[in-house]
Amino acid sequence: MITVWGYSPSGNCWKVSTILRLTGRDFRWVETDSNAGATRTPAYLARNPNGKIPMVELDGGEIVTESGAILCHFAEATPYLPPAGLERTRVMEWLFFEQYSHSPTSPSPATSSPICVRPTRRPNVWPTACATASRRWTSWKTAWQPTTGWRAAA
Numbered sequence: 001m002i003t004v005w006g007y008s009p010s011g012n013c014w015k016v017s018t019i020l021r022l023t024g025r026d027f028r029w030v031e032t033d034s035n036a037g038a039t040r041t042p043a044y045l046a047r048n049p050n051g052k053i054p055m056v057e058l059d060g061g062e063i064v065t066e067s068g069a070i071l072c073h074f075a076e077a078t079p080y081l082p083p084a085g086l087e088r089t090r091v092m093e094w095l096f097f098e099q100y101s102h103s104p105t106s107p108s109p110a111t112s113s114p115i116c117v118r119p120t121r122r123p124n125v126w127p128t129a130c131a132t133a134s135r136r137w138t139s140w141k142t143a144w145q146p147t148t149g150w151r152a153a154a
């Protein structure tokens with residue numbers, strides 16, 4: 001079974017549990033309090049030398065880290081990720097924006113709201129790139145969304 005090492009208050013970890021639920025997968029959650037040093041143990045670092053959560057172990061024992069990569073892995077070939085091409089590139093725009101410009105300055109996960117993006121041309125199709133909301137999300141949505149046809153899904 002898929003195993004997720006995550007910390008419940010973390011938005012990056014919320015993204016992982018969300019895509020697993022959206023795609024109907026069973027998974028085991030190992031609560032891992034990074035504030036209490038749980039990502040600095042030798043056992044954890046042996047699996048993920050970067051010492052961060054979320055971390056996923058696939059059915060075959062492979063380890064996958066980085067929330068955006070994990071989202072894409074589980075969204076592949078599902079309604080939650082467009083096929084290769086410009087619409088997938090739009091998803092990547094959001095994923096990279098979220099990691100570089102949003103996530104590092106977002107408020108605490110406890111005050112954030114979950115969001116996804118999707119193309120308005122295909123309502124109710126391809127909600128993806130789940131992340132945490134903040135004022136930066138609001139400004140991104142105002143400046144970027146009208147020019148691309150993408151909008152917040154939740």
Ligand SMILES: N[C@@H](CCC(=O)N[C@@H](CS)C(=O)NCC(=O)O)C(=O)O
Pocket residue numbers: 010011012013034035039051052053054065066067068099
């Ligand atoms: N780019 C990474 C960021 C992961 C990250 O920063 N995780 C935080 C919790 S949200 C963490 O593990 N912090 C503990 C630490 O850095 O020691 C991702 O998206 O997965």
